[in-house]
Amino acid sequence: xxxxxxxxKGVEKQDPAVKGSVAHHIINKFVxxxxxxxxxxxxxxxxxxxxxxxxxxxxxxxxxxxxxxxx
Amino acid sequence: MIRAKSITVNEFRGIRNITLSLDGKNFxxxxxxxxxxxxxxxxxxxxxxxxxxxxxxSGTGGLSVKEHGPHVDSRNNPEKAFVxxxxxxxxxxKVVTIVRTVKDARNPTITPNDPDVIEALKTVALxxxxxxxxxELIRYVLSEPGKRSKEVQELLRLEEVETLRTLxxxxxxxxxxxxxxxxxxxxxxxxxxRQALSMPQMTAAAILTAANEKRQILSLPLLTILEANTSIxxxxxxxxxxxxxxxxxxxxxxxxxxxxxxxxxxxQRPDFLAECLGVKNSLELMLKGEEFLQHSTREALLKSxxxxxxxxxxxxxxxxxxxxxxxQHLAHKLEHxxxxxxxxxxxxxxxxxxxxxIDSIGSALPTIIRYGxxxxxxxxxxxxxxxxxxxxxxxxxxxxxxxxxxxxQSLSSLDKIPALVSTTIQNIEAAVGxxxxxxxxxxxxxxxxxxxxxxxxxxxxxLKLKVAEQKLATAxxxxxxxxxVTTEALESIYNNVQESFSKLYRLINHDDEDxxxxxxxxxxxxxxxxxxxxxxxxxxxxxYHSEGHQDGMGLCLYLALMSHLAGDAFTFAVLDDxxxxxxxxxxxxxxxxxxxxxxxxxxxxxxxxxxxLKHMKTVGLIEPKKFVHFRTWHVEHGPTEWDxxxxxxxxxxxxxxxxxxxxxxxxxxxxxxxxxxxxxxxRAKVEFRGDAQFTLGDLLPNAxxxxxxxxxxxxxxxxxxxxxxxxxxxxxxxxxxNKAVEDSNVEQWAVNAAVHYNEWTNFHTxxxxxxxxxxxxxxxxxxxxxxxxVLYVTPRNGSPEALxxxxxxxxxxxxxxxxx
Numbered sequence: 001x002x003x004x005x006x007x008x009k010g011v012e013k014q015d016p017a018v019k020g021s022v023a024h025h026i027i028n029k030f031v032x033x034x035x036x037x038x039x040x041x042x043x044x045x046x047x048x049x050x051x052x053x054x055x056x057x058x059x060x061x062x063x064x065x066x067x068x069x070x071x
Numbered sequence: 072m073i074r075a076k077s078i079t080v081n082e083f084r085g086i087r088n089i090t091l092s093l094d095g096k097n098f099x100x101x102x103x104x105x106x107x108x109x110x111x112x113x114x115x116x117x118x119x120x121x122x123x124x125x126x127x128x129s130g131t132g133g134l135s136v137k138e139h140g141p142h143v144d145s146r147n148n149p150e151k152a153f154v155x156x157x158x159x160x161x162x163x164x165k166v167v168t169i170v171r172t173v174k175d176a177r178n179p180t181i182t183p184n185d186p187d188v189i190e191a192l193k194t195v196a197l198x199x200x201x202x203x204x205x206x207e208l209i210r211y212v213l214s215e216p217g218k219r220s221k222e223v224q225e226l227l228r229l230e231e232v233e234t235l236r237t238l239x240x241x242x243x244x245x246x247x248x249x250x251x252x253x254x255x256x257x258x259x260x261x262x263x264x265r266q267a268l269s270m271p272q273m274t275a276a277a278i279l280t281a282a283n284e285k286r287q288i289l290s291l292p293l294l295t296i297l298e299a300n301t302s303i304x305x306x307x308x309x310x311x312x313x314x315x316x317x318x319x320x321x322x323x324x325x326x327x328x329x330x331x332x333x334x335x336x337x338x339q340r341p342d343f344l345a346e347c348l349g350v351k352n353s354l355e356l357m358l359k360g361e362e363f364l365q366h367s368t369r370e371a372l373l374k375s376x377x378x379x380x381x382x383x384x385x386x387x388x389x390x391x392x393x394x395x396x397x398x399q400h401l402a403h404k405l406e407h408x409x410x411x412x413x414x415x416x417x418x419x420x421x422x423x424x425x426x427x428x429i430d431s432i433g434s435a436l437p438t439i440i441r442y443g444x445x446x447x448x449x450x451x452x453x454x455x456x457x458x459x460x461x462x463x464x465x466x467x468x469x470x471x472x473x474x475x476x477x478x479x480q481s482l483s484s485l486d487k488i489p490a491l492v493s494t495t496i497q498n499i500e501a502a503v504g505x506x507x508x509x510x511x512x513x514x515x516x517x518x519x520x521x522x523x524x525x526x527x528x529x530x531x532x533x534l535k536l537k538v539a540e541q542k543l544a545t546a547x548x549x550x551x552x553x554x555x556v557t558t559e560a561l562e563s564i565y566n567n568v569q570e571s572f573s574k575l576y577r578l579i580n581h582d583d584e585d586x587x588x589x590x591x592x593x594x595x596x597x598x599x600x601x602x603x604x605x606x607x608x609x610x611x612x613x614x615y616h617s618e619g620h621q622d623g624m625g626l627c628l629y630l631a632l633m634s635h636l637a638g639d640a641f642t643f644a645v646l647d648d649x650x651x652x653x654x655x656x657x658x659x660x661x662x663x664x665x666x667x668x669x670x671x672x673x674x675x676x677x678x679x680x681x682x683x684l685k686h687m688k689t690v691g692l693i694e695p696k697k698f699v700h701f702r703t704w705h706v707e708h709g710p711t712e713w714d715x716x717x718x719x720x721x722x723x724x725x726x727x728x729x730x731x732x733x734x735x736x737x738x739x740x741x742x743x744x745x746x747x748x749x750x751x752x753x754r755a756k757v758e759f760r761g762d763a764q765f766t767l768g769d770l771l772p773n774a775x776x777x778x779x780x781x782x783x784x785x786x787x788x789x790x791x792x793x794x795x796x797x798x799x800x801x802x803x804x805x806x807x808x809n810k811a812v813e814d815s816n817v818e819q820w821a822v823n824a825a826v827h828y829n830e831w832t833n834f835h836t837x838x839x840x841x842x843x844x845x846x847x848x849x850x851x852x853x854x855x856x857x858x859x860x861v862l863y864v865t866p867r868n869g870s871p872e873a874l875x876x877x878x879x880x881x882x883x884x885x886x887x888x889x890x891x
Binding site for chain 1: 234
């Protein structure tokens with residue numbers, strides 16, 4: 001039997017490539033949107049590597065965004 | 072993601088030992104309060120997560136899984152308390168068994184212990200929201216919007232979105248602060264360079280002109296272009312310097328000393344003092360409203376509140392307001408904010424030249440201090456060091472504006488230059504004056520050396536500023552993109568959840584709220600939730616809807632959220648006594664809704680209400696045997712279940728014990744319940760009773776009569792369409808049904824008191840046994856032989872069109888072919 005809810009046209013389905021939660025799905029959409037902006041493809045790629053980490057810090061993000069290195 | 076196959080609970084909570092076979096299908100646990108139902112829910116949660124919410128949530132101080140998880144008699148032997156759960160993980164198509172003891176709750180034994188199994192179970196453990204109890208219903212439906220937003224975001228696991236947003240905002244703010252600070256440093260370096268090269272304005276041409284004038288004196292080639300790496304002192308090393316060249320460039324030192332003396336004298340000029348006094352008086356006037364100034368950032372919040380105000384309650388604190396009064400109140404506050412903000416801006420503009428002078432003194436003093444220490448007989452510059460610290464404090468206070476008393480204090484003491492400061496400067500000036508006059512060539516060399524030093528500093532600061540501005544631009548784009556994407560995504564989620572929720576609620580209340588709509592309104596960290604009340608407007612769920620309706624809303628909102636959260640992976644949910652206030656009619660609809668809308672979700676339902684259990688069975692939400700009925704609970708034995716799990720087996724048990732007096736009311740009560748269900752499903756006519764106390768005699772004959780007429784209509788339809796196969800099938804059903812009716816003697820009740828159900832209690836076992844068996848056959852005759860669901864008429868209103876069962880095996884057309 002097919003659920004009526006599953007037929008909702010407006011209901012977004014999660015990207016199976018994105019593991020985990022709705023939050024990860026939203027964050028992934030942000031990374032995709034950023035990658036479409038001119039000059040931000042590299043930043044988006046670096047952010048994608050870290051934004052799904054559990055213990056994300058400000059320093060991690062600055063490194064991805066600005067290439068800042070403690071050394 | 073998972074489906075529970077079986078669970079064994081041992082010495083855990085109120086349970087001594089029990090094994091339930093769920094087989095991945097919906098399963099009900101029924102029993103009066105205090106018979107151990109919640110122990111099963113706790114056991115499932117414990118097996119999957121290692122935790123028991125009931126013992127670890129808010130308001131459970133002093134309770135712990137380790138101490139209170141085991142059965143009270145095994146509290147000193149936590150190794151005996153364990154749960155063994157066998158489940159199927161659909162995504163990897165594996166059957167897994169988790170055995171978790173209270174003693175070592177963090178280290179369950181998992182078989183098979185494969186990496187993909189561990190990974191899948193980790194995900195399940197992170198989602199304890201698969202259990203919905205009535206506490207959660209209240210959390211979603213009746214909580215304040217601010218709290219609801221948090222609860223719903225927690226359920227949807229959205230906190231990561233907010234965490235990342237905060238980090239991006241923090242970075243953007245830090246970049247903005249960096250740009251401001253570095254701009255000031257760059258400007259100070261520019262002023263210093265301009266002074267060193269004696270230029271009225273700093274341009275590349277002016278630098279070249281000033282540098283070439285000195286290079287000509289030194290016979291160095293003139294510079295034609297100023298590039299990023301151009302050194303204005305290029306070639307200077309080839310020129311022999313004077314034998315006793317001083318560390319201090321005398322001419323530059325004299326210029327610097329003159330500059331600082333002039334700046335210090337400006338602090339005491341009457342027009343400057345008058346300006347300071349004017350600002351100070353204005354600041355003192357603002358002291359009374361300082362608290363308002365401190366909160367001036369709330370202006371934006373008030374504007375947002377005004378924009379989202381729904382004419383009912385304050386969107387921030389939910390206090391009900393008269394719309395006009397609310398708008399007037401906020402308008403008054405905003406006007407006040409606007410006035411003080413303008414006053415502050417005007418004063419900050421007046422403060423700017425004051426701080427510029429202070430900063431000039433602050434940036435010149437370190438050079439003078441250095442001169443003091445570089446003299447052949449050094450001059451003690453400590454008074455200058457202390458004064459420099461004072462100037463920096465004053466500058467910071469004035470730039471930050473608040474608190475006002477610090478700014479006022481700074482302005483009050485600006486003209487009071489310590490005597491030692493003037494004396495020290497005079498001493499350094501005197502010592503510099505005694506230095507031998509530099510030759511024109513030495514002076515030119517010093518000029519170029521100092522000029523190059525300051526040009527380097529300026530270039531470094533400019534470079535830093537460029538990098539900081541690039542970072543700020545990146546941070547802004549990232550933050551703005553993040554804000555845009557997440558806002559759109561959250562609005563989309565809430566819109567979808569709102570639609571799904573409304574649809575589910577309409578399904579269970581289609582009788583009187585078939586146009587029901589709900590509104591989920593996210594705003595500034597809150598989630599408003601208003602529902603339509605019979606077309607009279609949108610109100611909070613607790614405003615007019617009954618407690619039963621609110622329970623239904625909580626369940627629907629949970630299901631809508633979970634559908635969105637897990638999508639196709641929403642395969643398992645525990646509904647722990649969540650519909651206690653819902654009336655029987657709507658419970659039936661809830662059962663249908665769960666079965667029809669969530670065919671891929673395995674529900675484990677607990678209830679203290681037997682009728683609710685019967686509804687679940689009647690509509691096919693749970694299959695026969697897929698329930699456990701706890702009858703009693705004893706601390707020594709735990710819950711006692713109905714071993715036969717079926718009314719017919721229970722009857723047989725009573726009759727084996729020759730206990731007709733217990734068996735007869737069980738049969739009568741069950742038949743009354745069953746007859747009500749059949750009358751509802753077949754749309755049979757029943758004589759109305761205002762007290763709704765229908766007896767078996769009011770119901771069962773009418774149900775039989777209706778079934779017969781429906782089968783007759785089915786035969787007529789099959790004949791009219793020439794469908795012989797369908798006709799034969801209906802005839803077979805009809806024959807079986809008529810035989811069952813005949814054997815039960817229901818139709819003889821009116822004429823034969825001996826078989827009237829009221830007399831059953833007086834029967835002997837041998838007389839009652841065939842009666843019970845006959846009714847069992849009759850009950851089965853109303854149901855599909857394949858899925859055991861009671862046959863029902865569709866549609867629910869209007870002319871009957873078909874007689875069907877849940878699985879589709881029985882589908883009798885009731886519409887006769889129109890005559891040509």
